[in-house]
Structure formats: structure tokens, C-alpha cells
Amino acid sequence: MASMEKRLQKELQALTKDPPKGVRVSPDGTCRTLSEWIVDLDGAPGTLYEGEHFQLQFKFSSRYPFDSPQVTFIGTNIPLHPHVYSNGHICLSILTEDWSPALSVQSVCLSIISMLSSCTEKKRPPDNSFYVKTCSKNPKKTRWWYHDDSV
Amino acid sequence: MSASNETQGAEGGADEPPQPDNTFYECNICFDTAKDPIVSMCGHLFCWPCLHRWLETRPNRQVCPVCKAGIGKEKVIPIYGRGSTNQQDPREKLPPRPQGQRSEPETQGGFPGFGFSDGGFHMSFGIGAFPFGIFASTFNFNDGRPGPPEAGSPQHTEEMFLSKVFLWVAILFIFWLLVA
Numbered sequence: 001m002a003s004m005e006k007r008l009q010k011e012l013q014a015l016t017k018d019p020p021k022g023v024r025v026s027p028d029g030t031c032r033t034l035s036e037w038i039v040d041l042d043g044a045p046g047t048l049y050e051g052e053h054f055q056l057q058f059k060f061s062s063r064y065p066f067d068s069p070q071v072t073f074i075g076t077n078i079p080l081h082p083h084v085y086s087n088g089h090i091c092l093s094i095l096t097e098d099w100s101p102a103l104s105v106q107s108v109c110l111s112i113i114s115m116l117s118s119c120t121e122k123k124r125p126p127d128n129s130f131y132v133k134t135c136s137k138n139p140k141k142t143r144w145w146y147h148d149d150s151v
Numbered sequence: 152m153s154a155s156n157e158t159q160g161a162e163g164g165a166d167e168p169p170q171p172d173n174t175f176y177e178c179n180i181c182f183d184t185a186k187d188p189i190v191s192m193c194g195h196l197f198c199w200p201c202l203h204r205w206l207e208t209r210p211n212r213q214v215c216p217v218c219k220a221g222i223g224k225e226k227v228i229p230i231y232g233r234g235s236t237n238q239q240d241p242r243e244k245l246p247p248r249p250q251g252q253r254s255e256p257e258t259q260g261g262f263p264g265f266g267f268s269d270g271g272f273h274m275s276f277g278i279g280a281f282p283f284g285i286f287a288s289t290f291n292f293n294d295g296r297p298g299p300p301e302a303g304s305p306q307h308t309e310e311m312f313l314s315k316v317f318l319w320v321a322i323l324f325i326f327w328l329l330v331a
């Protein structure tokens with residue numbers, strides 16, 4: 001537990017002090033407890049999501065960083081994207097099987113921004129309505145098929 | 152991942168040599184100054200307890216957390232700094248840090264002590280230390296404390312004692328082999 005808190009503390013400090021463009025630790029919600037964060041994301045300029053704002057929720061288990069965080073979009077604006085379900089779940093391999101403890105909240109945010117930025121057509125995943133009806137609350141329990149990592 | 156390191160590293164000013172507490176010497180897993188540092192073949196720095204835990208997390212797919220190169224217990228090199236006050240044999244540490252690979256010097260004969268590269272020595276010692284290492288690392292990780300026990304604590308003393316016992320068993324075994 002202590003090592004997880006120590007690392008999260010460091011990450012929080014660095015991300016608050018020196019955030020990359022389009023990423024902000026949200027003042028509301030975050031840091032009542034270290035194990036749950038809300039991060040504000042901006043759609044990158046020059047992409048389909050320019051001018052849009054999103055919120056990501058991070059939940060960390062006591063085994064973080066050996067265990068990946070649970071990351072979902074929350075709030076009223078869930079990006080319309082072929083890998084983002086309307087309930088906020090994200091199909092991104094680094095959030096499950098390709099997770100590495102060298103990744104961080106910051107690198108996850110940047111990957112998600114880049115995933116959004118490379119999108120060419122705003123649409124939901126083809127199985128959205130079925131998935132949203134049947135999935136677990138925790139996206140990490142989903143056995144994702146990473147059909148297409150290029151988008 | 153590299154982005155965070157770069158931005159943090161840049162703060163200190165470009166001309167300054169890296170400080171001991173600089174992110175440059177941080178473990179890529181706990182983001183803290185690496186303790187019981189080891190470096191992988193691909194050049195990435197970790198605390199041995201951190202990497203060990205990662206390797207145990209995915210025993211079937213052991214890759215470097217940073218670059219995904221193959222990695223394993225035998226494929227890492229321990230780092231000993233000059234200032235390290237604790238010159239304890241890594242095998243006595245928990246979880247066991249792998250040994251540095253020591254090339255034999257040219258000299259022949261004599262009894263060169265612990266560098267003695269006889270298969271029997273390494274084997275018998277390995278068998279002795281192995282189960283203990285497993286037990287201890289499990290214990291260590293469950294309470295989330297990555298470091299070895301503090302010197303002087305009862306646990307530490309006990310470990311030292313056990314290690315010594317194993318060592319002496321190994322030495323006696325070799326001696327017996329030589330004499331017999």
C-alpha cells in the first residue's frame with residue numbers, strides 16, 4: 001500500500017506542477033483520496049475533437065503500478081470514437097494486457113489523446129449497444145479484442 | 152512514459168550534472184531513487200524488488216516495463232555505487248538480487264574463495280537459498296515494503312543466520328568433494 005501511495009503522490013505532484021498540453025488534474029473530485037482521480041482532457045487542436053472537453057476517471061488498486069488503473073470517460077461528454085463505448089469504457093490495450101508499471105497517469109492520458117487524435121470518423125464501436133447492456137461496471141473485467149490498434 | 156521523465160529531468164537545468172536524487176537515477180517502476188539497483192540488458196534501471204515483483208506478476212511474459220525487450224532474473228546486472236554503505240552480499244537480500252557475473256581471472260590453482268567457479272558450489276548454494284528467497288519475497292511484498300529488512304531487526308538477524316548456515320553447508324560440501 002505504501003509504495004502505491006508514494007508513487008501516486010509523486011505522479012500527482014508532477015502532473016499538477018507540469019502537466020502536458022491538454023491534460024489537467026481536475027480540482028473537483030480528485031485527491032479526497034489518492035486512489036481515485038479525475039483528469040480533464042482537451043481534444044487536440046486540428047483533430048475531430050478540437051474544442052471538446054472530456055473527463056477521465058482513474059481508479060487505482062493497492063497493487064498499482066503493477067496492476068493497471070481502471071480508466072473510463074465520465075461526465076456528460078463521452079467522446080464519439082470507435083474505441084470508446086457510450087458508457088465511457090475505452091478499448092485500449094495498454095489499459096489491460098499491455099499495461100506496464102513504467103506507464104503513468106500522464107502517459108495514459110497522452111495515449112488516449114493520441115487515440116482520439118488519429119480518429120478519422122466519429123462513431124461508436126459497432127457492438128456498442130450490446131456491450132453497454134451486458135458489460136461489467138469495471139472495464140478491466142472485459143475481455144477486449146484489440147481489433148485495430150491503428151485507430 | 153518517456154515524456155514524464157524528460158519534462159522532469161529538464162527542470163534541474165541542462166548544465167547541471169545529474170544529482171543523486173535526480174529522476175535520471177529513478178527506478179522506472181516506483182519512480183523513486185533506485186534501491187538495490189539493477190540494470191537490464193536493454194539499459195533500463197530498476198530497484199531489484201520492483202522488477203522482481205513485476206516479473207512475478209507476469210511470469211509467462213517477462214518483458215522490460217519500459218521497452219518490452221525480453222528480461223529475466225539472469226539477464227540483469229546489479230549496480231554497486233562507491234558510496235553504498237551496505238556491501239552486503241545481494242544473495243542475502245530479500246528478494247534475492249541476482250549476482251553480478253564474475254569473470255574468472257587468469258590465475259590457476261589455490262582456493263580463490265567465493266569466486267570459486269565450481270558447478271557444485273553454485274548448485275548447492277542455490278538449492279539452499281532458493282526456498283528461503285521465495286518465502287521471504289512473498290512476505291516482503293504482502294506488506295508492501297519493497298526494501299530488505301532493516302539491519303538489526305530480528306528478521307534481519309535471522310536471515311543473516313540462515314544465509315550463513317547455507318553458506319557453511321555449501322563450503323563443507325565443497326570441502327568434502329575436494330577431500331573425497
Ligand SMILES: [Zn+2]
Pocket residue numbers: 178179180181182183185186197198201
Ligand atoms: Zn523501484
Ligand SMILES: [Zn+2]
Pocket residue numbers: 191193194195215216217218219220
Ligand atoms: Zn528496456
